[in-house]
Amino acid sequence: MARTASDAMPAAALPGTAAPAGALGGILRDAALYALVAFGLCVPLVAYRTDPGPEGLVLVPRWGLVAILCGAIFVLRLLQRLLLLRRDARRALTASPAQATEAVAGEPDAGQKTSKVGLKVFVAVALTLPVLATLATGDLASSRYWIDLGILILTYVMLGWGLNIVVGLAGLLDLGYVAFYAVGAYSYALLATTFGLSFWICLPLAGLFAGLWGMLLGFPVLRLRGDYLAIVTLAFGEIIRLVLINWTDVTGGAAGVSSIPRATFFGIPFTADEDGFAAKLGIEFNTMHRVVFLYYLILVLALITNFVTMRLRRLPIGRAWEALREDEIACRSLGIDTTATKLTAFALGAAFGGFAGSFFAVRQGFISPESFTFLESAIILAIVVLGGMGSQFGVAIAAVAMVGGPELLRNLGFLSAVFGEGFDPSEYRLLLFGLAMVAMMVWRPRGLISVRMPSVSLGERRAISGAHVSEGHG
C-alpha cells in the first residue's frame, strides 16, 4: 500500500503545475488501489460468516457488506486526496507566519470565529437545558434523561477544568486525578453520615481536604518530571482506591457508603411533606425539582471553577504556572519559587476535584470505590488533552463529546437497516472511541482548540498558535 501511495505522489505534489486531469487520474487510480487492498482484506475477514446450522457450521455469504466497505474506502480515500490537493495548493501560496521578520497583523481564523459563536451557544444551552429538555420531551418528568445527562456532562466539564490547572496550565502530567474526586466524595459521605453535617458545610470542607491531599501528593513528586511524575500520580490514585476498599471500619470497604443525605435547597428538603420545597413555594410536588436543582448546582460549581481559573491565569501565579510549563529552569533563574508554584497548582486542581466529588456523592446518595477507578482518571485526562491543553472552552466541548458521544450511540437504531438485525451501535463504543482518538492525533494533535490566548497584551489580544506552546514535561 505504501508503494502505491508513493507512486501516485508526484502527481499530487505539484498541484499548480500538473495538468488537473492527470492529477485526477492519479488520484482515482490511487483510490481504486486502496479499494482493491480493502477487498483483499475483506474476502477472508468479512465475506463469509459462520453460523451454527442444524448440521454443524454453515457459511453465510455477505458480499453486499464487502461491496459497501470497499466502496466506502474508495470514496473516503478519494475525498482525502482531493482535500489534501486543495490544502497543498493553498499552502503553497501562503507564507508561514514563522518566517515573518516584521509584525504580522493576523486575522482571526475560521476556528476562532466559530469558537466565539460556539461559546455563546454553549453557555445559552447550558443555562436553559432543563427548559429546553422539558419543551422537547413534553413534560418535566420525561425530560429526566436529558437533565441527568447534562449533570453527568457538567461533572466531567468541572473535573476537566480542575485538571486543566494541573496539566494544561502548569504542565504537570497527573494520571491520578480521580483520587481527589474520591477524597471529596468520601469527605462529604463520611462527614454527613457520621456527624450529620449538612452539604453546604461539607462542600468547602471536601475541597479543603482534597486540596490538602493534593499538597501531600505534591511534596514527594516535586522533583519528578514527565513520565516519572505520571507513574507516581497513577500509583497515588490506586493507593487511595485500595485504602478505600480495605479500610472497612471507616469507609465501609467495597460495599461503599450508602444512604448519604440528599441535597437540600439551602436547608429546605425536597420532600412531599409540608416542610418540603414544593409546599413552601406553594407548587405541586415533583421529584424532578431536586434533579433540576442539582443540575443548576453543578452548573454553578463548574462556572465558579472556570471563573477562578480564568482569573488566576491573569494573576502572577497563573503566569508563573504557564512559565513553569514552558521552562522550569528559566523560572528559577527569575526568582520564582517552583516548589510553591507547583504545590499551589496541585492543591487548587485537587480542591476543584474535591468539590466535584462531594457533588457526586450528594447526587448519587451512594458511593463505593468502584466509581474511582483508573479509567475515570484516563477519561478526565483524555478530555483535557482532546480539548486542547489550557483551553477552557475546548475542555468543555471535549467533555460533551466524550460523555455525550456514547449516549448518542444508543439512538442510532436506524443503522440496523444497513447492518442487519441485531446490530447494536453501543457495542462499538470503544472502537469508535479509539478511532476518534487516532483521528484527533492525526489532524489536531494539540487538541480541538490548540491556540493560547495571552494573559495580557498591549494592543489587540491575538491568539498564539499551539506550535509555539510547550506541552509541559512535569
Added chain:
Amino acid sequence: MVAPVLTVEHLTMRFGGLTAVSDLSFEARTGDITALIGPNGAGKTTVFNCITGFYKPTEGRLTLAHADGSTHLLERLPNHQVNRTARVARTFQNIRLFPGMTVLENLLVAQHKTLMRASGYTVLGLLGLKSFRDAEAAAIEKAKGWLERIDLTARADEPAGGLPYGAQRRLEIARAMCTDPVLLCLDEPAAGLNPRESADLNALLRHIRDAEATSVLLIEHDMSVVMEISDHIVVLDYGKKIADGTPEEIRTNPSVIAAYLGVEDEEVEAVEAEVGLALPHQEHTA
C-alpha cells in the same frame, strides 16, 4: 573604593572525579563589566552555574554585596533565592525564553516577586483590588520601557518563540533586567549574532552598566565584544585562573596566548611574533 559586587574565593567544583573548577578566586567590581573568557571546556559555565545557584560548589565562598552594604553568601541560598533576595539575574547559553508566551508576558513573569506581593499572594488579586491593578499597570510600563530599548515594541504581543534569534537574545537580557538585578550574568550573549547585532549588544550592555547601575559578568567567545566593552577580564583554562586584568594586559599576557593557541611556554615569543598578537581573531585553536 567601593566593595566588589561579587567576590569569588577558592571556588572548587567537582563532578565525581572531574574537577571542573579548581580553587578559583576573582572579584567583579561594582559598576564594571567583567568578562570571563577561556577556551571551550575551561569551566566558565560551571562558574556561572555556581554563582547563580544552579550548582552547589564543592568548596569556596561566593559573596555578593549590595549597594546598601548588606552581603549575601550565594552558595548557601536555594536556587531561586539567588535571584529573589541576592538579586543576581542570568541568561543562558542556549536561550531559555518562555516560547509560547508573548514577549510582554515574558517580561511580566520576570516581575513575579513584585506582582505576587502586590496581589497579596493571589488572594487580593483574585478580588481584583485597585492596588493590584495599579501594580500591574506599573509592571507593564516597566516592560514597555525595556521593549522600547530592545526595539521590540511592535512585536510585544507575539509569541517569544517566533522571534528571530537576535531578538530572542535581546529579550532574554531584558527579561533578566526586569528582575532588578545588582549583578547580571550573561552566558555568551553575542553567540550567533551578526556584526550589527553585536554592536547593538555592546550599546545595550553599556546602557545597563551606566544608566541602570547594574554590574555585568559575562562569558563570551566573541573577542570584538569582550575587548571593546569589558573593564576587567578573567581568563580560565582547565578550571584554573591563568590571568586577570584589563583588556590590554590580557591581550599581551603570554599564558593567555599559550592557552588559546596551544604552544609550549618557551615558544610563546616565537608565536607572538608570527601571529602579531592576533589573539582576537584566533580563538579555539587549542
